[in-house]
Amino acid sequence: MLSSEDTDLLCRVDADTPMGKMMRQYWLPFGYSWEYEKDDQPQRIRLLGEDLIVWRSSEGELAVTQPNCPHRGVNFFYGRNEESGIRCAYHGWKFDVTGQCVEMPNEPAESNFKYKVKIKSYRCADFGGVAWVYMGADQLNLPQIPQFEWGLLPEENVNHAQKIVYECNWMQALEGELDSTHVYFLHRRLDPSDSPRFGLYHNDMRAKFHIVDKEYGFTYGAERTELDGNTYWRTTQFLFPFYGMFPAQDGVVPLSIYVPIDDYHTLHMGIWWKPSGPMEGTRRPSALLADELGALAPGVGPMKDEQHGKFFSHWWPKAAPDSDFLVNALAKKTKNMTGIPTVRLQDSAVIHSMGPIMDRTKEHLGTTDASIIRARRSLIRAAVAFDKEGKMPPGSENPQKYFVRSCATILEPNLKWEDALEDWHNCKTNEFPRLLSESNRPFQERILPNQ
Ligand code: FES
Ligand SMILES: [Fe+2]
Structure with missing residues (x-):
């Protein structure tokens, strides 16, 4: 038997829970590499209570990014995965796999605003035919994927x-x-x-x-x-x-x-x-x-x-x-x-x-x-x-x-x-x-x- 407090501790995984924080210290497998093709339709996933969008760039790099555009919140599911980035369908802001904004077609050509805007992008990788993401806070010093x-x-x-x-x-x-x-x-x-x-x-x-x-x-x-x-x-x-x-x-x-x-x-x-x-x-x-x-x-x-x-x-x-x-x-x-x-x-x-x-x-x-x-x-x-x-x-x-x-x-x-x-x-x-x-x-x- 477990108390209801311990059951919550064990089972709940949102970002502010102890188990959710612990889980974010591990690479998470979430699909097959073949499901995500270059320049194909972005797909919705949810992991540890967080909604995310998955897409693969023209260069073959997997990307797991936040679902909503930082301009005015449109979901990237309706965006276009094209030419090395994902483009929001509403006004065309475009982001690369690191989350950096690389185009703002509705802003003046001389504007440098795009350099200041970034979306959340988690590190991800293919290993053993499986797509993996690392959702830990430190996105620079990553552990190796478990060597199954x-x-x-x-x-x-x-x-x-x-x-x-x-x-x-x-x-x-x-x-x-x-x-x-x-x-x-x-x-x-x-x-x-x-x-x-x-x-x-x-x-x-x-x-x-x-x-x-x-x-x-x-x-x-x-x-x-x-x-x-x-x-x-x-x-x-x-x-x-x-x-x-x-x-x-x-x-x-x-x-x-x-x-x-x-x-x-x-x-x-x-x-x-x-x-x-x-x-x-x-x-x-x-x-x-x-x-x-x-x-x-x-x-x-x-x-x-x-x-x-x-x-x-x-x-x-x-x-x-x-x-x-x-x-x-x-x-x-x-x-x-x-x-x-x-x-x-x-x-x-x-x-x-x-x-x-x-x-x-x-x-x-x-x-x-x-x-x-x-x-x-x-x-x-x-x-x-x-x-x-x-x-x-x-x-x-x-x-x-x-x-x-x-x-x-x-x-x-x-x-x-x-x-x-x-x-x-x-x-x-x-x-x-x-x-x-x-x-x-x-x-x-x-x-x-x-x-
Ligand atoms: S809401 Fe995405 S570019 Fe405007
Ligand atoms: Fe069984």
């Missing part, structure tokens, strides 16, 4: 599986990522003998948690006993401030990103990569749902038509509160726990159903919520320490530490998980730590690709 392994691999080793706007607070989305015991309940198929296409299954619902603090957050191993006495380990990474690497198998690693759009909306992106070689499938999000009753598709399904007037206008999903997440009653009765057509949408339904910001004064946490408790405490502690003492939050000054992985595998019961998995977790080997041979590998479950 997927950002350093060839393009074909990486699948950008999904991008979606959630209509709820970022923290309840992240909490779902760090919650290992929901996996074999929420995402289960009803009949264990059915194909894994209909959902997951494991006999042991009671994982034991082992949490280890790291410079970037923490890692934990969730331990379950297999029917043959071996140990099934699911390891997860929590990386400040809003990243989770949940466990997957067969040499693939997934990252889930939950960037706060504002207190009531979250931008979720999911990225999968294979350190040892090319990934199968598309590099971009799939909009498809399975056509077999109760079978689960990867990703988050199709998007609504462009949501004109809204931020991230192309990324509002059809499966949302206003469609009950496309639940199918027959699939729910006969095939899987929820009747909702993808694993990610099943997560989406439960976190939205808690309300825009979950009231944590009413919750009852159990022993298996240990990782959620640890994440909340460490986030609140870091936000307060930054706000009160200027202490830099975890990972913000160590971007190289983000070069880690998670995994799900079976180990012999006497092996120490941290030692056995260390080389894989720290990207020192591309050989997946499958310590039992394929023939005697009694894996209870295979996780669907791109869950």
